[in-house]
Amino acid sequence: MIGQTLRLKVAAVSDIAPGLRHLRLVAADGGKLPPAAAGAHIQLVLAGPGRSFRNAYSLVSRPGARDAWDIIVRRVPASRGGSAYIHEQLQAGDTLEAGWPGNLFAPVRTARRHLMIAGGIGITPFLSYLADFAMSGGEHALHVCCREAEKDVFAPWLAGRSGVAFHWDADGHRLDIPALLAAQPAGTHLYVCGPAAMNDEVIAAAAAAGWPARHVHCEHFGAAPAGGAAFRAFLARSGVEVQVGEDESLLDAIERAGVAAPCLCRGGACGVCVAPLLEGEAEHRDHFLSPAERDAGRLIMPCVSRAKGGRLVLDL
Amino acid sequence: MSIAFKPAETFRGDYSYRNSDAAILRFPFPFPEDRYMYSVNIEPHTRSGPSDVYLHAFDVDEHYIAECRDKAITLERDPSRCQALPHMMMAQWDTLELLMESLSADYPELFSLTKEGDDFGSRWTWVNRPLGIEQSFVFGDAETLPCEPFEYITRQAQGDFAICDQRDDNLYMDAGMVTSQADWSLAFDVGMSFMEWHGPVPLAHQAGVFERALKYLLMLRLGQPVRRLNWTMSINPRLDTSPESYPEWGPDRASVTPANAGHKVHLRVELQTLWRLPRSNAILFPIRCYLASLDDLARVPKWGKRLHRVLATLPPQLVEYKGLTRYLPAALEWLARHDDGAELPAGTEAGVSALAPR
Numbered sequence: 256m257i258g259q260t261l262r263l264k265v266a267a268v269s270d271i272a273p274g275l276r277h278l279r280l281v282a283a284d285g286g287k288l289p290p291a292a293a294g295a296h297i298q299l300v301l302a303g304p305g306r307s308f309r310n311a312y313s314l315v316s317r318p319g320a321r322d323a324w325d326i327i328v329r330r331v332p333a334s335r336g337g338s339a340y341i342h343e344q345l346q347a348g349d350t351l352e353a354g355w356p357g358n359l360f361a362p363v364r365t366a367r368r369h370l371m372i373a374g375g376i377g378i379t380p381f382l383s384y385l386a387d388f389a390m391s392g393g394e395h396a397l398h399v400c401c402r403e404a405e406k407d408v409f410a411p412w413l414a415g416r417s418g419v420a421f422h423w424d425a426d427g428h429r430l431d432i433p434a435l436l437a438a439q440p441a442g443t444h445l446y447v448c449g450p451a452a453m454n455d456e457v458i459a460a461a462a463a464a465g466w467p468a469r470h471v472h473c474e475h476f477g478a479a480p481a482g483g484a485a486f487r488a489f490l491a492r493s494g495v496e497v498q499v500g501e502d503e504s505l506l507d508a509i510e511r512a513g514v515a516a517p518c519l520c521r522g523g524a525c526g527v528c529v530a531p532l533l534e535g536e537a538e539h540r541d542h543f544l545s546p547a548e549r550d551a552g553r554l555i556m557p558c559v560s561r562a563k564g565g566r567l568v569l570d571l
Numbered sequence: 572m573s574i575a576f577k578p579a580e581t582f583r584g585d586y587s588y589r590n591s592d593a594a595i596l597r598f599p600f601p602f603p604e605d606r607y608m609y610s611v612n613i614e615p616h617t618r619s620g621p622s623d624v625y626l627h628a629f630d631v632d633e634h635y636i637a638e639c640r641d642k643a644i645t646l647e648r649d650p651s652r653c654q655a656l657p658h659m660m661m662a663q664w665d666t667l668e669l670l671m672e673s674l675s676a677d678y679p680e681l682f683s684l685t686k687e688g689d690d691f692g693s694r695w696t697w698v699n700r701p702l703g704i705e706q707s708f709v710f711g712d713a714e715t716l717p718c719e720p721f722e723y724i725t726r727q728a729q730g731d732f733a734i735c736d737q738r739d740d741n742l743y744m745d746a747g748m749v750t751s752q753a754d755w756s757l758a759f760d761v762g763m764s765f766m767e768w769h770g771p772v773p774l775a776h777q778a779g780v781f782e783r784a785l786k787y788l789l790m791l792r793l794g795q796p797v798r799r800l801n802w803t804m805s806i807n808p809r810l811d812t813s814p815e816s817y818p819e820w821g822p823d824r825a826s827v828t829p830a831n832a833g834h835k836v837h838l839r840v841e842l843q844t845l846w847r848l849p850r851s852n853a854i855l856f857p858i859r860c861y862l863a864s865l866d867d868l869a870r871v872p873k874w875g876k877r878l879h880r881v882l883a884t885l886p887p888q889l890v891e892y893k894g895l896t897r898y899l900p901a902a903l904e905w906l907a908r909h910d911d912g913a914e915l916p917a918g919t920e921a922g923v924s925a926l927a928p929r
Contacts, residue, residue, distance in 0.1 A: 256669060256849075257618070257628065258794045287689065289794060290668070290849040319850050321689040355794035361852035363738045364658040390691060390711075391661060469739040520613055520797070524787030542786035545779070 256289060258355055263299075265349045266323060272408040274330040275376070276342055281323045283350045290319040291356035293387035294380045294474070297324065300352040301337040302344075309482070309502050310337035313379035313474075314356065315412055317386040329376040360446070360474040362387065367442030369395040372432070372457055374449020375405070380474055381448065382412040389416060398422060400430055400453065432460045448474040483538070486562035490514055490571040491533055505557035505567075514571055516557065523559035530555055535567035573680070576701060578636040583644075583819075588808035588862065592926045594633055595867045597623040598874075599840050600919045601800040605880040607889070613787065616798040616844050621920045624842060625798070628673035629728060630859060631681065636701050638729045638751070638810065645750040645811045646726070651758045652813075653722045655734070655746035662734045662746060663721035664691070664711060665848035666855055670724045671697055686710075699727055721746060730842075730859035733757075735765070737852055740789060744768055745853075751810035751860045753803045753839060754894060758815070773888040791854060793847040801841040801858075803893045804902070808837055808862045827898035832905035833866040836898065838878065865902065869909040870926045877915055879906035 262283035269277045282288050291297075295318075296311045312326040330342045345351075360380055362369055369388065371381045378399050388395045396418040399406070403423040413419055422430035436445070445466065447457040454473050461471045482502045489496045490509065499508040506528060509516045518528040523541030532555045539549050541556035548554055555569065580588045590598070599622045616625070624630045646652055655663055675684040685696040691711030698705045704727065708715040716723045725732045725748035733749070735742035742765040749757035760768045765785045775781060791797065805812055806823040827835050839862055846855040869875030882895075882903055890896055916922065 256672060256794060256846075257616070257796060259792075290689070291793070292850045292852045294852075317690070319690055355792065356849070357792060358852050361737070364661065364736060364851065364853075365738065520615075520787055522787055522790055524783045525613055526783070542783050 258289070261288070261353045261355065263324075263351045263353050265345060265347050265351065268345065268347050271327065271411075272405060274342075275408060276328045276330070278326050278328060278341070278345070279323050280326065280351070280353075287321045288324060289355055290321055291324075292358050293318045293362055293383040294360035295356040295358040295383070296360075296380075297326070297356050298354040299337075301340045303337065303340055307502070308337040308340075311357075313383070315379050315382040318383050318390075327376065327379055360448070360472065362393070362446070363444045363470075363472070366444035366470075367394070368440060368444070369393055370435075370439055370443050370445045371395065371397040372430070372435075372445070372447045372449070372453075373397065373399045373401075374447075374453040375401050377448035377450070377453075377474075378409055379448075381446070382409065384446070385413070385416045385419070396420070398430055398435065400449065403428075432457055433464065436460055436464045436466065444470050444472065446472045446474075483561050486565050486567065488562070488567045488569055490569050492571055499561070504559065505555075505561060509557060509569075509571065516571060518558055521558045523556050526556070528556055528558050530557055531570035533568040533570050536563040537561070537567065538563045574631065574633055574635070576636045577633050578640075580634065580637045582637070582641045582808055582810045586807045586809070588634070588637070590863055590867050591633060592870075595863060595870060595926060596921055596924070597632075598863045598867070598921075599624045599800055599842055599861055600868075600871075600874050600877075600921070601802045601840050602877050602881045603917055603919050605877060605915065606884050607881045607886070613784070613797050613799045613845075616796040621918065624859075624861070627677040628796075628844075629670060629677070629857065630842070631674070631678055631729065635729055639702060639727060641810050642726060642750045649815055652750050653725070653748045654757060654761050655719060655721050656736075656762065659721075659734055659736065659746040659851070659853070660713070660719075662736070662848055662851035662853040662855075663713075663719055665850050665853065666732065666734065667720040667724040668710070669846060669848065669855065670728055671695075674728075702727060722748060728857075730857055733856040733858070734848070735788075735854040735856060737789065737854060741765055742785065742788060742854060749813075752813055752858070753801075753805075753841070753860075754812055754814060754817075756814045771892070773892050774886065788845060788854060791845055791847045793849055796844050796846045798842060798844045801843055803839050804895055805837045805839045805862065806835050806898065808864070810860060810862075824894070824897040827901045829901045829904040832898070832902045833869070834864050836865050836902045836905070837862045838865070838868060865905055866929075869906070870929070871921045871923060872909075873915055873920075873922045875906065875909040876911070876913065879903065879910040882906065 263280040264283040266281045267279040271277050291314055296313045298309050298311050301308045314324050315327055316325040328338055328341045331338045362384055373381050381397050398420050400422045406421040422428055445461055447454050485501050486499050493514045495512050497508040497512045499505050526543040532553055537555040538561045540559040543556055582588055618626055671684045674682040681700050683698045687694045693710050695710050696707045713719050731749045731751055733744050734746035736745040744760050744763050747757040769781050809820050812820050842859040844857050848855050868878055
C-alpha cells in the first residue's frame with residue numbers, strides 16, 4: 256500500500272439535485288482502490304480553461320470501499336473552473352488523476368458520543384461517518400441544516416441510518432444550536448462542516464457553553480488546498496528565475512528548473528531543504544524554523560513555504 | 572528469491588543466533604559519517620535504499636522463523652507485552668490488512684492471502700508457509716481468529732509494533748506488540764502521548780527534535796510511509812532486552828572484556844517505519860530489530876572503522892542513556908584494532924560485495 260497518485264475512471268455520473276452531481280469513480284486499470292477512513296477526501300486534478308485545478312472532495316462511499324469511490328460535487332456559482340468542469344464536461348468513461356486519500360477530519364475514537372452538525376453539502380463527510388458508526392457501534396447524532404427542498408437529496412446515503420435529523424429555515428424547523436449543545440453528555444465530540452458563517456456560529460456556541468476546544472472539530476470544505484498565489488523566485492547562485500505556479504511548491508519549481516536542491520521529508524519538518532533567503536518576504540508554513548529564525552527573515556523552507564510578495568531571491 | 576531460514580537458532584540461553592555473510596552485507600548500518608549527529612532523519616519508505624532491507628514494505632530475512640518463536644516464548648512468559656486499548660479495534664484490522672497484503676504481495680512464495688471481498692464481513696484465507704499456518708476468518712470479526720487481529724498478525728512478523736491513535740493534535744501509544752525492545756516497557760508507556768513516551772530521551776528535547784517530528788507525523792499521508800533508523804547496543808544477540816526481564820540480561824554488561832567484545836557486543840539497529848492506517852486514521856509504527864556482532868561488522872572494513880569512530884565521539888549523555896557505560900571502553904579497545912585511521916567515504920553502504928573468510 257504505497258503510492259501517491261491514482262488514475263481514476265468515471266464509472267457513472269448522475270445529477271441528484273440542481274447543482275449537485277454524484278460521481279462514481281473506479282481505478283482506471285480495473286484494480287483495487289486504497290481503503291479510506293470516515294472523513295477522508297481525495298484531490299482530483301481537473302482540467303480548466305488554460306490550466307488545471309486541484310479540488311478536494313469528501314468520499315461519501317462506505318469507509319474501506321475498494322471497488323469504487325463516490326463523491327458529490329456542488330457546482331460553485333463563481334467556480335474558478337473545477338466544479339464547472341465536472342458539471343459541464345466530465346462524462347462517464349473519462350479518466351482523471353487523483354491523489355491518494357487524505358484525512359484531516361477523522362472521527363475521534365475515544366469519544367463517548369459523536370455529535371455532527373452539517374450545513375448543506377457539508378453533509379458529505381458525515382455520510383461516511385454514519386457508515387462507520389453503523390459498523391463500529393459509535394453512539395451518534397447528525398443534524399443537517401439545509402433548504403427544505405434539499406432534505407431528501409441525500410436519502411440514498413441515509414437509508415437505514417439512525418440518528419439523523421433535518422432542519423430548515425421555517426418556524427418549528429430551525430436548529431437551536433445552544434439548546435442542542437446543552438443537552439449533550441460529557442465526553443461528546445462535536446463535528447461541524449458547513450459554510451464558514453455556520454461553522455463559526457457552532458464553534459462560538461460550543462466555546463460559550465464551556466466545551467473543551469479539543470472536543471470541537473471543524474472541516475472547512477472548499478478551503479484552498481496546499482499551494483497559493485503564484486510568484487517568481489530568482490536563484491541567485493544558479494542565475495535562474497523560476498515561476499512558481501499556484502498548485503506547486505517552490506521546491507517543485509526549483510527542481511523543474513534543474514537546480515539541485517537537497518530535500519528529505521517535503522513536508523516542512525526535517526529542515527534538509529532550508530535555503531538562505533536574500534530578498535523578499537517569506538510566508539512560512541514549515542514546522543522547522545524557530546520564531547526567531549522566521550523574524551530574522553533570512554531562511555526559507557521551499558518544500559512548503561511561499562512568497563508574501565511576488566518575488567523571492569534565494570541563495571541557490 | 573528463496574530465503575534459507577535458520578529455524579533452530581536462539582536469542583536466549585545458548586544464543587546460537589548467527590548472521591550469514593549475506594545477512595551481514597545487507598545489515599542496515601546506520602552511520603553515514605564518522606561523527607554521531609542527532610537529527611530528524613526521516614525519509615520516505617520507498618522500495619529502495621542502500622541496503623536490501625529497504626526493498627520491501629516489511630522485510631523478512633533468514634531469522635524470521637526463529638524470531639517468531641522467540642516472540643512466542645516472551646508472550647507466553649508475559650502476556651502484557653501485547654496490549655490494545657478498546658478504541659483501537661479498527662486500527663487492529665488495519666494492521667492485519669496492511670501486513671497480510673504487503674507480505675503476500677512481496678513474498679508470494681512464503682505468504683498468500685485469498686479474499687472473497689475487501690469489506691468487513693468478507694471471508695479471507697491466510698497462508699503462512701514458513702510457520703505452517705492456514706487460517707480462514709471473517710475480516711472484521713475477531714471471534715473468527717484465535718486471538719485479536721493485531722496480536723494474530725504481529726505474532727507472525729519480525730520486530731515490534733506500536734499503534735498510535737491520532738487525536739488532540741497528538742499521538743497516543745494505544746496499542747503495541749513489544750517483545751524485542753531496547754529497554755522500554757509497553758506496560759509503562761501504553762496510553763502515553765508522544766512527548767510523554769519520549770520523555771527520557773536526552774538532548775533531543777532541547778534541540779526541538781520531538782516537536783518537529785510530531786508535527787510531521789500528524790501530517791503523514793496514506794500510501795506514503797516514512798522510515799528512520801535508530802540504534803543502540805546489546806550484549807549477546809538478545810531480542811527481549813526489556814525492563815521486565817532486566818535481571819536476565821542486565822548483568823551480562825559486566826561480562827565484556829577486550830578479548831570477548833567481538834562476539835559479545837552487538838550493534839542493535841532498528842528500522843522504524845511509520846504508516847498511516849486507512850480506516851482508523853491511526854499510525855502504525857513497526858520497529859524492526861537487526862543485530863550484528865562487532866565480529867560481523869568488522870568483516871566490512873568501512874563499518875568496523877566507522878563504528879569505532881562514532882562510538883569514540885558519542886556524547887556522554889547518550890552513552891548513559893543507551894546503557895553503554897559499563898562496556899564501552901572494552902568495545903572501543905576491540906574496535907581500535909580494526910581501525911587504521913584511513914579516510915572513509917561518506918554513506919552507509921558496505922563498499923564491498925563479498926566478505927573475507929572468517
